[in-house]
Amino acid sequence: MLNANGTPERFAQYGLPVVADSLPDWPGPLAGVLAGMDWAAAQGATSIVSAAADTPFFPRDLVSRLQAATGPSGLAVAATRDNGELWRHPTFGLWPVALRDDLRAALKDGLRKVVQWTEAHEAGLAEFSTDPFDPFFNINTPEDIAMAEVLAGQA
Structure with missing residues (x-):
């Protein structure tokens, strides 16, 4: 399932169900997680x-x-360490569907911080190495695309 707001037809080539956030005003990544949880619950997951x-x-x-x-x-959420400092990557997580009503209530109450909600639920941390590079490097700019091309040669 792909969580995306807007016109779902733009993702038709992937052959995946496209599910929009169920809450108004695009309240962030947790709303996408909630959409996934709701979809999964309907599938029996x-x-x-x-x-x-x-x-x-x-x-x-x-x-x-x-x-x-x-x-x-x-x-559980993903994490890495950089010079001993822990970095959570909470958009990479394992989310029990049983927590969806709690998540929905938190979002309706204005919560937007993923780490705040995951810590409140004592999320486990799956720690990954950053050698030879951070596997959670994400692309946001043309410079990031250039860096990804370099990293692809190392992957």
Whole structure:
């Protein structure tokens, strides 16, 4: 399933269901997670894994590592360390569908910070190496595209 707002036909070539946020005013990444959880619940699934579309080098073992790292609520997010400092990459996560009503309420109450919600639910951390580069590098600018081309030669 692809979460996207706007005209879903622009993604027709991928052959995936396209689901828009269910809350108004595009309240951020957590709204996309909620849309995925709602869609998955209708399919009978118990959890979803999310990944950002602008991150071409995310780890191939993302799902298994997230599953192994789940916290007490069944939630897990990806993380890396840079010079000893922990960096969460919460758009890469394992999200139990059972938490969707709590997430919906939090979003309606104005919560927008992914890390704040995941920490409140004691998300486990699946830590990934940044050697030879951060696998969660994302593309936002033409310079990032140029860097991705260089990194693709190292991947």
